[in-house]
Amino acid sequence: MPIRQRKIALMGFRSVGKSSVTIQYVENHFVDSYDPTIENTFQKNHKINGQDYVLDVVDTAGQDEYSILPQTYFMSVDGYILVYSVNSRKSFDVVKIIHDKLLDMKGNIKVPVILVGNKRDVAEQFPGEREVSEDEAKGLARKWEVPFMETSAKEHENLFRPVKDIHYLAHCTCTYDS
Numbered sequence: 001m002p003i004r005q006r007k008i009a010l011m012g013f014r015s016v017g018k019s020s021v022t023i024q025y026v027e028n029h030f031v032d033s034y035d036p037t038i039e040n041t042f043q044k045n046h047k048i049n050g051q052d053y054v055l056d057v058v059d060t061a062g063q064d065e066y067s068i069l070p071q072t073y074f075m076s077v078d079g080y081i082l083v084y085s086v087n088s089r090k091s092f093d094v095v096k097i098i099h100d101k102l103l104d105m106k107g108n109i110k111v112p113v114i115l116v117g118n119k120r121d122v123a124e125q126f127p128g129e130r131e132v133s134e135d136e137a138k139g140l141a142r143k144w145e146v147p148f149m150e151t152s153a154k155e156h157e158n159l160f161r162p163v164k165d166i167h168y169l170a171h172c173t174c175t176y177d178s
């Protein structure tokens with residue numbers, strides 16, 4: 001079977017951990033320093049149900065509510081991982097705005113998205129710092145009908161369920177059997 005190539009992009013507010021999640025997922029280590037990203041693309045191979053996939057994983061520059069998203073993010077990306085940080089309400093608001101923009105640009109067709117609440121370890125260690133509850137995020141994911149998970153890039157916790165979640169993104173099916 002020929003190898004299939006897919007492109008997925010991580011998007012979200014600044015400093016929520018998009019690069020850390022990407023690097024942990026692709027290279028299995030945690031980067032403690034903060035170096036704002038312009039844009040980086042990584043590759044990861046997956047075999048899913050006997051089919052080989054090459055995933056281009058695009059780690060985007062942090063967005064805010066005013067960011068104008070480049071056309072390339074709409075034209076050539078198959079699926080999106082929208083990342084917020086569980087200790088930042090603002091970053092949760094920003095993923096909602098990004099989601100609206102994606103739907104708008106794609107013509108309101110459902111877009112394959114995974115919602116990720118990163119820095120779970122911070123909320124576990126300092127519960128007072130949590131600004132977005134798991135229940136609220138689950139509610140949003142239910143409304144969007146997309147998979148959701150809280151992760152910790154630092155603790156390498158829950159970094160996607162590769163077969164199930166990546167399969168969903170790679171196939172762009174827009175339906176998710178939770």
Ligand SMILES: Nc1nc2c(ncn2[C@@H]2O[C@H](COP(=O)(O)OP(=O)(O)OP(=O)(O)O)[C@@H](O)[C@H]2O)c(=O)[nH]1
Binds near residue numbers: 012031035121
């Ligand atoms: N405690 C903790 N810190 C994290 C986690 N993920 C990222 N960080 C830290 O948060 C800071 C920002 O992480 P980045 O991965 O650079 O964030 P980003 O979203 O790529 O940032 P931009 O490039 O500005 O958009 C860094 O200091 C990371 O070490 C996590 O799961 N837990």
